[in-house]
Amino acid sequence: MCVWASFVFFAVPFSYHNNSRHKSTLPAEKHNTTPATNFQARKYRLFDLNSIHLYLPLGDITECSPTDHILILTPLMDAARYLDNYFQKLGQIDYPADLISLGFLVSTTTEDSSKDPTLLSLQKHIATLRAHPERRYRRITVFHQKSESSPVTHDQRHGYEHQAARRKILARCRNSLLMSTLIDESWVLWLDSDVVDYAPDLLFKLIKYDKDIIAPNCFRFESSWFKTKNVPYDRNNWIETKESLANQRALGKEEILFEGYEEEHPTYRQSMADLAGSVRGPIEIDGVGGTFTLVKATVHRAGINFPSLPVDHGIETEGMARWAKREGFGVFGVPHLIVQHA
8 A cells, every 4th residue: 555645846836735634734824815716716727738739840959949848757766876966967958947847756665754765865856956946947746655665676676577566566656657747748758767867958859859759779888897888778669570579479468578588588579779870860669668758748648658467568668659559659769869877
C-alpha cells in the first residue's frame, strides 16, 4: 500500500496538500476567505485543449522562437546522488524556464519517508530554485509515495531476472506521475535523473523534428585499465527485423521481451545504438526507452501511457511505443544525437 503526499510549487502562488488529509500548511491568514463569487473566479480555470498548438515549423532552428509549454517528468527512487548534476543540467537547457513545468514522483523506502535522502535533496534544490526568480519555472509538482523496500540493490536493478517486476513498477510510477501533472502542456519530456550530460539545445532540436514520440541515443562511459570507452546504455530504442518478428511468432502472448540480454534471451532486433555512427536524422523505430524521450501531449491525452501488461511483448516505455503505433502515432529515434548516462 502506498502513502501519498504532494507538494505543488507554482511560479506565483504556492500550495501544499496531503491527499489523505487535505490539510493546508499555509499560515491561517493565507487561507481563502473571499466571498463565493470571488472564490469561483480564483478556483475555476478553463483549459481549451483545441488552442494548444505545436508551434515550431521545420527550418533553421535559429529562426524559431520557443512558445510551447513543456512538462518535464522524472520518477525518482534512491537518486539523491544524481540531483546536483540533474538540476545543473536542467538549468542549462536552452528553453525559457517560464514555459517549463517540472514534475517528480519520489518513491521512498525509509521507515520515516520524510527523511528519505532523495526527497530531502529534492526539497533543497526546489528551495534554491524558488530563491532565484531569474529562472523561475512555470510550475513544480512533487509527489512522494512510501513504497515497500526492495531486496534489489541499485547496482542489481539491471539484472535480467529483475526486469519484469522492476519495469512494471516503473510503468505504474510513470502513469501516476503523468496523470497527476499533465494540464495544458504541448509536450512531455521524460528525463531520467541519472542522465548526466546532454546538449543545451537538445530539447529544442527534438521539438523541431515535430514527431509524436522521439528519443536520442543514450550512451555511458566505461573505464578499463588502459582506456575509457563510450558504450551504448539504453537498448530500448530498437527496430524490428524479419528475424525478430519470426522469433515472436513462437512466443506466448503474455511473454515479455527485454533488450540488452542476448545471452539470456536474444530478440534479434536492430538496436538504434548500433546506428549512432552511421545514420543521421530521425528514423522510424518500434521500441523506445525513457532516458530522454519527448512525447507530444496529444499522444498521452489519447490514452497512450505505460502498460504494465505486455503490448506486443513490451511493457513500460517499449509497451507505450507499441501501443502508440497501434493507434497510428509515429515513433522515431535520432541515432546521431546522444545523451550520457551515469
